[in-house]
Amino acid sequence: MVAPARRSFLTRLTRNPYVAGATPTLGGLIFGCDISSMSAQWDNEVFLAKMGHPSPFRQGGITAAMPAGSFAGALLNSYLADKIGRKRCVILSGWIWVVGCIIMAVANDVRTLIAGRVIGGFAVGIASAIVTVYQAEITKPSMRGKIVSIQQLSTMSGIMIQYFVSFGFAQTAGELTFRAPFGLMAIPGALLGSLMFIFPESPRWLMDKDRNEEALQILADVHAAGDTEDALVRLEYNEIKKQIDFDRTQAARSYMDLFKPDVRLRVFLGMSDQMWSQLGGMNVMMMKAAGLQGRQAGLIASSVQYALGVAFTIPTVFLIDKLGRRPLMFGGAVSMASCLLIVGTLTAAFGHAVNGSGASNTVTWVVDGHPAVRNAIIVFSYLFVCSFASTWGPCSWTYASELTPLRVRAKAVSFATATNWTFNFVLGLTTPQAFHNLQFGVYYLYMAFNILAAIHVFFMFRETKGYSLEQIDEVFANGHPFKAWQVPKDIVPAKALQRDLEGRHVEDLQHDSRTDEKDEKGEFAHVENVMHPSSTTA
Numbered sequence: 350m351v352a353p354a355r356r357s358f359l360t361r362l363t364r365n366p367y368v369a370g371a372t373p374t375l376g377g378l379i380f381g382c383d384i385s386s387m388s389a390q391w392d393n394e395v396f397l398a399k400m401g402h403p404s405p406f407r408q409g410g411i412t413a414a415m416p417a418g419s420f421a422g423a424l425l426n427s428y429l430a431d432k433i434g435r436k437r438c439v440i441l442s443g444w445i446w447v448v449g450c451i452i453m454a455v456a457n458d459v460r461t462l463i464a465g466r467v468i469g470g471f472a473v474g475i476a477s478a479i480v481t482v483y484q485a486e487i488t489k490p491s492m493r494g495k496i497v498s499i500q501q502l503s504t505m506s507g508i509m510i511q512y513f514v515s516f517g518f519a520q521t522a523g524e525l526t527f528r529a530p531f532g533l534m535a536i537p538g539a540l541l542g543s544l545m546f547i548f549p550e551s552p553r554w555l556m557d558k559d560r561n562e563e564a565l566q567i568l569a570d571v572h573a574a575g576d577t578e579d580a581l582v583r584l585e586y587n588e589i590k591k592q593i594d595f596d597r598t599q600a601a602r603s604y605m606d607l608f609k610p611d612v613r614l615r616v617f618l619g620m621s622d623q624m625w626s627q628l629g630g631m632n633v634m635m636m637k638a639a640g641l642q643g644r645q646a647g648l649i650a651s652s653v654q655y656a657l658g659v660a661f662t663i664p665t666v667f668l669i670d671k672l673g674r675r676p677l678m679f680g681g682a683v684s685m686a687s688c689l690l691i692v693g694t695l696t697a698a699f700g701h702a703v704n705g706s707g708a709s710n711t712v713t714w715v716v717d718g719h720p721a722v723r724n725a726i727i728v729f730s731y732l733f734v735c736s737f738a739s740t741w742g743p744c745s746w747t748y749a750s751e752l753t754p755l756r757v758r759a760k761a762v763s764f765a766t767a768t769n770w771t772f773n774f775v776l777g778l779t780t781p782q783a784f785h786n787l788q789f790g791v792y793y794l795y796m797a798f799n800i801l802a803a804i805h806v807f808f809m810f811r812e813t814k815g816y817s818l819e820q821i822d823e824v825f826a827n828g829h830p831f832k833a834w835q836v837p838k839d840i841v842p843a844k845a846l847q848r849d850l851e852g853r854h855v856e857d858l859q860h861d862s863r864t865d866e867k868d869e870k871g872e873f874a875h876v877e878n879v880m881h882p883s884s885t886t887a
């Protein structure tokens with residue numbers, strides 16, 4: 350066995366699997382910053398005066414500009430990610446975000462502000478569609494869920510940080526109250542666009558471009574401290590190469606590949622899990638519908654919600670690769686439906702509608718005169734936030750990023766992300782009107798969505814934890830009745846295979862993997878036997 354070459358400190362740092370996987374989640378931080386960037390401004394008299402006291406309709410347009418831009422960015426990423434690479438897309442998103450923040454910070458009218466939000470949203474759309482793909486393609490199967498779910502933790506942290514920064518500057522005087530929060534949002538984007546230059550490209554994208562030696566070295570650096578002769582590295586390298594060779598036997602890559610029989614179910618599942626994450630009701634439960642009156646009470650309530658969102662995402666980062674995606678999403682949907690049922694029932698029994706003042710026609714359903722009921726509604730609203738943060742929040746991004754093969758992965762994840770932004774945009778426009786028309790019935794509507802999500806997960810969402818990205822094809826293989834709660838028994842999870850490689854068979858497997866790589870005719874026979882022990886080779 351040849352000892353790996355001595356690596357510099359910078360190489361060791363940027364090839365560390367945790368550092369390489371976590372640094373791109375600065376894209377999640379800008380995502381979170383944009384989500385809460387307007388929260389404090391609608392109560393900021395200096396901002397409202399500068400923007401000409403926009404009507405509720407114009408306020409909706411300002412808010413909706415971000416998801417509209419994000420939708421466009423996510424769709425463009427479906428082309429860019431395969432053309433220029435995962436790493437360059439991440440870099441591009443960071444610097445476009447900086448431009449958008451600068452425009453927002455200097456805006457003197459609504460049109461300029463909307464332009465800045467569209468550009469910033471465009472950057473967020475690219476980042477949200479590519480960061481999880483990059484993470485999934487560069488990490489080990491045994492830690493993929495942990496690394497990808499850091500993206501959601503970063504998003505929740507960005508929401509909370511920007512919320513407190515905005516309200517902090519709201520206590521100052523002059524236009525600094527809104528220009529400073531907008532300008533400071535550029536910092537994570539500049540860090541993302543700068544730091545990613547020193548990180549490696551996705552090895553799977555490199556191999557797809559026939560840069561095999563470079564890809565092998567990156568796999569070795571990230572997975573085996575630079576040892577290109579490591580058995581698991583060789584095995585994964587051969588698996589990726591086999592997948593790419595197979596993909597090249599298919600028709601020319603195009604958007605029509607998303608509808609081919611071997612991937613269309615998985616593309617649909619990726620889009621569905623993003624849809625259900627939006628229809629779960631997080632936007633509704635984050636609204637001040639529990640009878641809290643006054644800015645100070647609203648600040649406290651929102652602060653608690655954001656803090657809980659961050660705190661309850663952290664355990665999932667460490668548990669998602671142990672518990673799996675499927676049980677977390679199913680359990681989360683059931684838990685959120687239960688919270689919505691309780692909140693809706695208590696609100697219907699003890700609450701009443703309050704019409705918005707002035708030009709606003711927004712209806713808020715509040716509870717007065719029943720402090721115990723009001724507190725119960727607040728508690729179950731918080732429990733809902735905890736349920737979402739620990740299940741659908743991180744799982745929806747993780748699951749969508751690992752479902753499809755390399756040839757369509759960037760396009761499929763971009764379409765899934767565009768689905769997220771579509772429903773984000775629609776819900777942002779319709780939720781206030783839904784409260785006006787359905788009142789407390791809104792809670793029952795979103796409860797029904799969660800029940801449908803739980804049913805969908807149970808019957809259609811197959812578990813993906815522990816399998817390499819290339820093994821997912823076998824997990825969803827055709828040719829047998831599809832039962833989502835079962836996985837074909839002849840597939841050895843990559844995590845279990847790693848334990849075997851680290852055990853008594855390691856030397857034999859190292860020898861075999863090197864021999865297989867040199868033998869073009871039987872290049873993948875050994876890999877097939879190890880990964881699928883019940884199969885036979887010609």
